[in-house]
Amino acid sequence: MKLTPAMETLIAELVKLPTIGRKSAQRLAFHLLRAKRDDALALARAIERMRETVRFCAQCGNIAEAERCGICSDPSRDPSLICVVEEVTDLVAFERPGSFRGLYHVLGGCLSPLHGVTPEKLAIAPLMERLRSGSVREVIIATNPSVDGEATALYLAKLARPLGVRVTRIGMGIPIGSSVEFADEITVQKALEGRREIEG
Amino acid sequence: MSLIKTDALVLKVGDYSESTRLVTLLTPDHGRLRALAKGVRRIRSRDRGALEPFSRVHVTLYLKDPSGLGTLRESAILSTPSALRSDYHRWLLASLVFEVLDRATLPATDLHTLFDLVCAYLDELNATPRPVEATLAVLAALLEWHGFRPDFTCCGVCGGGEPFAGFRVDKCSVVCGRCAGGSHFLSLPPGTLKAFEHLASAGIRGLESLRLSGLQLDQICSLLVALLQYHLEITLTTARMLHV
Ligand SMILES: [Zn+2]
Numbered sequence: 001m002k003l004t005p006a007m008e009t010l011i012a013e014l015v016k017l018p019t020i021g022r023k024s025a026q027r028l029a030f031h032l033l034r035a036k037r038d039d040a041l042a043l044a045r046a047i048e049r050m051r052e053t054v055r056f057c058a059q060c061g062n063i064a065e066a067e068r069c070g071i072c073s074d075p076s077r078d079p080s081l082i083c084v085v086e087e088v089t090d091l092v093a094f095e096r097p098g099s100f101r102g103l104y105h106v107l108g109g110c111l112s113p114l115h116g117v118t119p120e121k122l123a124i125a126p127l128m129e130r131l132r133s134g135s136v137r138e139v140i141i142a143t144n145p146s147v148d149g150e151a152t153a154l155y156l157a158k159l160a161r162p163l164g165v166r167v168t169r170i171g172m173g174i175p176i177g178s179s180v181e182f183a184d185e186i187t188v189q190k191a192l193e194g195r196r197e198i199e200g
Numbered sequence: 201m202s203l204i205k206t207d208a209l210v211l212k213v214g215d216y217s218e219s220t221r222l223v224t225l226l227t228p229d230h231g232r233l234r235a236l237a238k239g240v241r242r243i244r245s246r247d248r249g250a251l252e253p254f255s256r257v258h259v260t261l262y263l264k265d266p267s268g269l270g271t272l273r274e275s276a277i278l279s280t281p282s283a284l285r286s287d288y289h290r291w292l293l294a295s296l297v298f299e300v301l302d303r304a305t306l307p308a309t310d311l312h313t314l315f316d317l318v319c320a321y322l323d324e325l326n327a328t329p330r331p332v333e334a335t336l337a338v339l340a341a342l343l344e345w346h347g348f349r350p351d352f353t354c355c356g357v358c359g360g361g362e363p364f365a366g367f368r369v370d371k372c373s374v375v376c377g378r379c380a381g382g383s384h385f386l387s388l389p390p391g392t393l394k395a396f397e398h399l400a401s402a403g404i405r406g407l408e409s410l411r412l413s414g415l416q417l418d419q420i421c422s423l424l425v426a427l428l429q430y431h432l433e434i435t436l437t438t439a440r441m442l443h444v
């Protein structure tokens with residue numbers, strides 16, 4: 001049965017969200033209809049505000065509400081240590097244990113020519129720019145332990161090593177073929193502590 | 201709806217949704233298949249590690265129709281070339297070969313020869329001290345498998361004999377000095393043409409006696425990429441990453 005046009009429009013938008021099917025979307029739409037008017041509108045306003053204020057940090061690619069993100073503009077963080085991740089969600093995973101005090105660099109994925117991802121498609125040039133500044137002592141490459149993630153790590157190491165920067169790779173613990181995003185706090189911390197120099 | 205149990209090579213793995221991955225497989229009996237693998241990104245997934253590009257796997261999948269999207273039920277890893285995890289260059293070479301397999305039009309059945317060729321190549325790539333030579337040899341074999349055999353016997357334009365000045369990509373043949381030129385012509389020294397001829401006929405395991413310079417390898421690689429792109433009507437993204 002078709003609902004009213006406004007309900008159908010909302011359901012059509014909700015269905016676009018991950019893991020939301022038609023049934024769940026309909027349930028959410030009715031929930032929002034029955035909820036207090038202010039609560040329902042607060043959600044709409046939160047989405048609008050998020051889209052208008054959140055952007056990407058000009059230095060590291062993390063989400064930010066200013067030119068620099070909260071991590072890059074935190075004076076207590078160590079700018080000589082950079083942890084390179086594929087996605088912002090990976091950064092979130094590394095932040096969860098709260099023990100890493102360096103900065104990050106978000107690549108925007110990993111090398112995958114079969115999916116059209118060449119080095120130019122990733123934030124590799126801005127990373128090298130940061131490494132060339134001379135203030136970075138160590139770069140920890142925390143791309144996923146997939147075969148493409150490993151290749152990306154090796155590629156970055158090849159570029160970074162001539163710049164006199166120590167290049168390390170996160171240790172084992174995150175299973176091959178899995179991803180940083182889904183690792184628990186202890187695994188992520190162990191991976192950071194167990195990092196080793198990339199040879200080659 | 202049919203249930204398929206088969207060996208397969210994982211050509212590529214992409215994200216389909218948050219927890220589902222889209223896997224492209226090369227199989228000996230069912231051509232190239234695409235299947236959804238649910239929940240495999242999670243740490244505790246039983247399938248972890250099995251669905252990686254370049255891995256040889258045994259899979260069970262449901263398929264509604266051969267051209268459609270299957271659903272992966274089980275997968276077990278049979279072998280994976282571990283050298284690709286520690287050697288960027290080998291990974292790049294394997295990516296080039298797999299991109300050809302992913303892009304080129306393939307028949308829906310009987311890819312046994314092709315499948316065995318690629319399996320042998322991966323084993324070789326994992327161990328050989330000559331990964332570039334092995335890759336060029338397998339690319340030449342792929343070209344021939346698709347029906348394009350480079351001709352080294354006489355000029356592809358006038359039929360004349362040696363000396364040859366280079367190669368015509370569109371004719372898939374050497375050409376003489378009088379017929380040289382044009383947009384499909386690649387000027388190549390006789391030594392490189394001889395080396396290419398040897399490489400194209402030696403097979404991926406007959407390369408021990410071959411001694412090629414870096415320049416010759418580059419020239420043959422460019423020529424093979426041009427031949428594959430022209431005759432199979434594909435664009436190879438990996439090729440752009442080879443010379444950096
Ligand atoms: Zn930042």
Ligand SMILES: [Zn+2]
Pocket residue numbers: 355356357358359360375376377378379
């Ligand atoms: Zn001629």
